[in-house]
Amino acid sequence: MTTLTLDSATGRPTVFETDESAVRSYSRAFPAVFTHAKGDLLVGEDGTRYIDFLSGAGTLNYGHNPDPIKDELIDYLRADGLVHGLDLSTSAKADFLEALRTHVLEPRGLGYKVQFTSPSGTNAVEAALKVARLATGRTNVIAFGGGFHGVSTGSLAATSSGYYRDGLEATLPQVTHIPYPDSPLGEFDSLDLLRRLLEDPSSGVDKPAAVLLETVQGEGGVWVAPVPFLQELRELCDRHDILLIVDDIQAGCGRTGAFFSFERAGIVPDLVTLSKSISGYGLPMAIVLIKPEYDIWRPGQHNGTFRGHQLAFVAATAALRHYWADDAFLRQIRTKADLVTDFLERRITQPFGASARGIGLMRALDLTGVPGVTAAAVSRRCFEKGLIIETCGRRDEVLKILPPLTVSQVNLSAGLNTLVDALVELNAERVSEVAA
Ligand code: PLP
Numbered sequence: 001m002t003t004l005t006l007d008s009a010t011g012r013p014t015v016f017e018t019d020e021s022a023v024r025s026y027s028r029a030f031p032a033v034f035t036h037a038k039g040d041l042l043v044g045e046d047g048t049r050y051i052d053f054l055s056g057a058g059t060l061n062y063g064h065n066p067d068p069i070k071d072e073l074i075d076y077l078r079a080d081g082l083v084h085g086l087d088l089s090t091s092a093k094a095d096f097l098e099a100l101r102t103h104v105l106e107p108r109g110l111g112y113k114v115q116f117t118s119p120s121g122t123n124a125v126e127a128a129l130k131v132a133r134l135a136t137g138r139t140n141v142i143a144f145g146g147g148f149h150g151v152s153t154g155s156l157a158a159t160s161s162g163y164y165r166d167g168l169e170a171t172l173p174q175v176t177h178i179p180y181p182d183s184p185l186g187e188f189d190s191l192d193l194l195r196r197l198l199e200d201p202s203s204g205v206d207k208p209a210a211v212l213l214e215t216v217q218g219e220g221g222v223w224v225a226p227v228p229f230l231q232e233l234r235e236l237c238d239r240h241d242i243l244l245i246v247d248d249i250q251a252g253c254g255r256t257g258a259f260f261s262f263e264r265a266g267i268v269p270d271l272v273t274l275s276k277s278i279s280g281y282g283l284p285m286a287i288v289l290i291k292p293e294y295d296i297w298r299p300g301q302h303n304g305t306f307r308g309h310q311l312a313f314v315a316a317t318a319a320l321r322h323y324w325a326d327d328a329f330l331r332q333i334r335t336k337a338d339l340v341t342d343f344l345e346r347r348i349t350q351p352f353g354a355s356a357r358g359i360g361l362m363r364a365l366d367l368t369g370v371p372g373v374t375a376a377a378v379s380r381r382c383f384e385k386g387l388i389i390e391t392c393g394r395r396d397e398v399l400k401i402l403p404p405l406t407v408s409q410v411n412l413s414a415g416l417n418t419l420v421d422a423l424v425e426l427n428a429e430r431v432s433e434v435a436a
Pocket of ligand 1: 057119120121122123125148149150151214218219247248249250251275276
């Protein structure tokens with residue numbers, strides 16, 4: 001449903017309605033004009049405070065304007081550090097590379113090279129797909145139903161949603177989609193299918209350069225790939241000399257209760273894409289982590305003017321040093337994740353017949369089993385009550401609970417209670433409509 005935003009002073013349609021492209025989306029679901037944000041709260045121009053269970057679609061894992069990062073940014077700006085740097089060597093970039101190695105890669109035994117791409121997630125996926133194709137000399141890629149990898153042409157080919165592909169199918173490079181091991185249609189033996197496609201020379205599917213997946217599908221409805229599936233997929237890829245690419249753009253940077261979403265399976269992908277929360281402050285930044293043997297780029301072969309957003313490097317370094325130098329932050333995430341799991345089980349899934357799933361602080365409330373109450377209606381009602389929570393899933397049947405990882409326990413509980421209140425109200429309205 002389109003909601004017309006009216007200027008509160010004049011009562012006329014806002015400049016967003018009159019001047020901004022029809023392609024805008026979040027502003028339709030959350031029709032306020034926002035002026036300030038701090039931590040887990042957003043503030044509208046009329047002073048309304050909203051608890052944030054959206055986190056910039058996974059970009060604000062450390063909340064809005066976190067002080068430890070803000071202070072570093074202010075100091076860097078005051079000192080006239082470079083802001084734009086193409087892919088020049090800079091002190092800000094060196095600090096980031098060292099912090100990533102020290103706090104993330106080395107402790108996990110990972111020896112990746114780091115490629116800086118244009119600063120959107122989709123460009124990191126483009127780069128990963130390109131280098132996998134160049135390294136193997138193959139074109140096809142295996143991706144999964146329910147997967148979301150971006151909307152530029154190369155990544156859109158791997159994104160499964162008909163909504164984004166509609167009308168563009170013929171322009172998209174070769175990708176074969178297979179069902180994910182879990183989805184609204186139930187569990188599926190994806191590995192058996194993949195084995196048949198790879199091991200039957202007459203399967204009709206060209207040997208792929210890579211398998212690309214999210215280990216927890218975000219936009220597709222928060223479906224979690226089982227650990228044995230991930231481990232066997234790694235083995236299958238090794239056996240067939242196929243690269244394994246994990247798109248950790250949404251599920252990475254601590255969201256699932258570990259820095260990388262694949263850590264729980266003990267696997268090492270050949271390529272990893274990161275964006276969204278990697279900069280720590282919502283500043284645009286995207287990288288591809290590449291096993292050295294696949295770093296076969298020629299200089300500048302994948303380039304972009306904004307690969308060197310120095311403020312993003314400064315923020316990213318501060319985030320890594322502040323949150324990832326020890327395990328304290330991870331322990332906090334896991335404690336809050338347990339609180340959410342327990343709350344959903346006690347207060348929502350049992351009383352309302354909804355189902356919950358997810359991992360860490362990436363949780364889904366699936367309303368498929370709740371008659372007459374849509375996720376969009378719940379999201380709207382929550383917004384009226386001061387909670388920002390988005391919908392996802394194949395038919396927008398899922399509410400995605402994605403608070404900042406730094407969310408206070410008070411606001412986490414308040415947000416979850418708002419969700420219950422919205423459900424109670426909508427359910428009561430439905431019952432009274434049926435009775436009338
Ligand atoms: N990959 C995943 C898993 C995502 O969730 C997204 C965005 O939601 C993207 C890629 C695309 O990132 P961007 O919107 O920055 O292009």
